[in-house]
Amino acid sequence: MSALFEVRAxxxxxxxxxxxxxxxxxxxxxxxxxxxxxxxxxxxxxxxxIPAPASGVLQQILKGEGAEVxxxxxxxxxxxDATAAAAPVAQAPQxxxxxxATAREDAGTRGARDQLSPAVRRLMxxxxxxxxxxxxxxxxxxxxxxxxxxxxxxxxxxGAAAAPAATMPEALPLRRVAHSHMRxxxxxxxxxxxxxxxxxxxxxxxxxxxxxxxxxxxxxxNFEARGAALTLSAYFVAATVDAxxxxxEANSRWCEDALEIYETxxxxxxxxxxxxxxxxxVLRAVESLDLFGIARGLNDLVAxxxxxxxxxxxxxxGTFTLSNHGTSGSLLAAPIVINQPQSAxxxxxxxxxxxxxxxxxxxxxxxxxxxxxxxLTIDHRVLDGADANRFLQAxxxxxxxxxx
Numbered sequence: 001m002s003a004l005f006e007v008r009a010x011x012x013x014x015x016x017x018x019x020x021x022x023x024x025x026x027x028x029x030x031x032x033x034x035x036x037x038x039x040x041x042x043x044x045x046x047x048x049x050i051p052a053p054a055s056g057v058l059q060q061i062l063k064g065e066g067a068e069v070x071x072x073x074x075x076x077x078x079x080x081d082a083t084a085a086a087a088p089v090a091q092a093p094q095x096x097x098x099x100x101a102t103a104r105e106d107a108g109t110r111g112a113r114d115q116l117s118p119a120v121r122r123l124m125x126x127x128x129x130x131x132x133x134x135x136x137x138x139x140x141x142x143x144x145x146x147x148x149x150x151x152x153x154x155x156x157x158x159g160a161a162a163a164p165a166a167t168m169p170e171a172l173p174l175r176r177v178a179h180s181h182m183r184x185x186x187x188x189x190x191x192x193x194x195x196x197x198x199x200x201x202x203x204x205x206x207x208x209x210x211x212x213x214x215x216x217x218x219x220x221x222n223f224e225a226r227g228a229a230l231t232l233s234a235y236f237v238a239a240t241v242d243a244x245x246x247x248x249e250a251n252s253r254w255c256e257d258a259l260e261i262y263e264t265x266x267x268x269x270x271x272x273x274x275x276x277x278x279x280x281x282v283l284r285a286v287e288s289l290d291l292f293g294i295a296r297g298l299n300d301l302v303a304x305x306x307x308x309x310x311x312x313x314x315x316x317x318g319t320f321t322l323s324n325h326g327t328s329g330s331l332l333a334a335p336i337v338i339n340q341p342q343s344a345x346x347x348x349x350x351x352x353x354x355x356x357x358x359x360x361x362x363x364x365x366x367x368x369x370x371x372x373x374x375x376l377t378i379d380h381r382v383l384d385g386a387d388a389n390r391f392l393q394a395x396x397x398x399x400x401x402x403x404x
Contacts, residue, residue, distance in 0.1 A: 003080040005054040009041060010312065011072040019043045019069040020181045026058045032078060039076075041069060042181045048312060056080040127152050182277045193340045198254070198379035202334040203388040207395075209351055209370045211402040218404075228296035233324055236348055237267055237294050239398040240322060241287050243346075246394035247387050251319050253341040254381050268318035268339060269298065271305045272328070280339060281305050282318040318342065326350035326372055335377040343382040346395070349373035 009019060022040040026032055032052040041048045059079035063069055124130065127148070134151045136143040179187075194200060212235045223230040244251045244265055252261040265287045268280035281301040286294060304310050321339045326349040336347045349372045356369040374395065376388045 004059060005056065005078040005080055006074055007038065007050070007053060007076040007078060009050070009069045009071060009073045009075060010048065019048070019071075021063050021065050021067045021069060021075070022047060022181075023065055024061060028058050028061060031055075031057055043185075043312065047308065050075070052078060054078050054080060124148055180277065186278060189340070190337045194335075194337050197340055198338055198343075198381060200335040200338065200377055201380045201385060201388070202336075202375050202377045203385060203392055204332065204334065204373055204375050205389075205392040205396050206371055207374055208356065208400050209372060210400075211404065212399055213370055214404055215402050223292060223295055226292065228292060228299055230291075230295050231298065232351065233269070233298055233322075234291055234295040235399060235402070236322060236324065236346075237269075237283065237286060237298065238291055239395045240267060240320065240346060241265055242398040243391045243395040244320060245287075247383070247391040249383055249387060250344040250376075250378070250391055252343045252382060253319075254343060254379060259382060262319040264319070266317050266319045268321040268342075269301060270321060270323040270325075270339075271302055273306060273308065279305055279310065279315065280318060280321055281310055281314045282316065284317065321345045322348070324348040332373045332375065334375050336375065338377060338379055343379045344388075344391070345377050347375040347377065349375075 019041040020043075022042040024039050025037050032038055032055065034053065034055045035051045037049050038052040038058070039050045041050060056078040058076065060077040061075070062077075063073065063075045069075070124134070124143075129148065129151060131143070134143050134147050137147050209232070212232065216230055216232070216235070220230045248261050249259065251265055252259050264285050266282050266284045267286050268282045270278060270280050272278055281304070283289075283294070283297045283301060289297065301310075301314065304314070318339065320342060323333070323336050323345060325333050325336070325347060329350055331349045331352075333347050333349070336345050338345050351370055351372045353368045354371045355366050356371070357364055358367055374392060376392050376395075378388050
């Protein structure tokens with residue numbers, strides 16, 4: 001009897017990360033080689049490519065496209081017997097995925113129409129349609145998502161034409177953009193944090209960046225020569241370490257019977273990615289890094305995040321989060337939703353030249369200074385307003401007194 005080898009989802013996921021099958025790169029009956037890309041999983045943060053664990057024939061898909069997947073779930077089977085390649089594909093259980101249709105070209109028209117992908121099945125359910133309502137344009141009459149949307153639109157137009165003109169609301173031009181798996185997970189996470197988990201409170205301070213700008217102008221070329229771009233974010237991360245040492249409760253998580261304060265500082269850097277979405281790669285053990293080490297670590301994380309090359313491990317273990325929303329022009333954002341199960345999140349606004357009153361030789365005068373607003377949003381179960389203010393005082397003090 002032919003031996004079967006299991007294809008499973010990664011088992012190291014943590015912190016509530018959920019996955020969905022994005023697509024299978026092979027259909028049942030096709031040969032696969034060990035370590036060849038086999039299936040893509042999309043989490044709420046990254047897309048993960050799962051390689052084939054062994055060489056053979058993909059015998060069975062147990063989790064079709066769009067299916068929810070937990071850590072360690074069985075996704076399918078690979079048949080190790082080489083003769084399995086010659087076996088009829090129809091003998092293997094068939095998945096409800098788009099790839100399965102190409103593996104059953106000898107099926108009848110009705111059989112192909114019954115092979116609905118999860119996306120098509122969801123669309124038909126949402127609009128109350130069944131197989132008899134939709135004409136399939138795919139291979140052997142298979143129903144596609146476009147067929148369903150075309151049927152829905154045709155029905156909408158027919159209903160609009162039949163409605164009395166006096167009661168028909170004005171039709172506004174619009175287009176529908178289906179939510180990505182990442183966007184849906186972000187939405188769930190934000191609602192859970194803000195409405196169901198932590199009472200949010202935000203404190204706002206202003207910081208003068210003159211000392212940082214002077215230091216950066218002097219050291220930027222040196223850092224680049226050593227292989228790291230010196231960004232303002234590196235200074236913000238370094239100052240965050242000082243602030244967390246002053247208020248260690250901000251580097252914690254709430255439990256019903258105790259507050260767990262982390263001994264290490266792992267700072268997540270909120271990063272917007274092209275095409276929409278937000279991920280938070282983590283810079284670890286920041287308390288052990290100097291400014292150059294922080295700059296080099298940030299460069300690596302941000303570059304891999306924007307290239308979509310992060311691994312699940314890069315996104316786990318954060319103890320505190322920094323959101324530099326000012327890079328896209330925002331002056332102030334409050335509250336920034338806390339990244340659960342953390343206890344606080346720091347927001348950095350846009351850096352701009354502002355008028356400031358300074359005292360010199362017993363007199364006051366107005367000068368232009370580079371300033372930005374900084375916010376700390378806290379879980380009010382963990383911290384009070386006075387704690388948030390102490391954190392921001394330490395943060396601002398480090399930046400405004402940066403040694404030249």
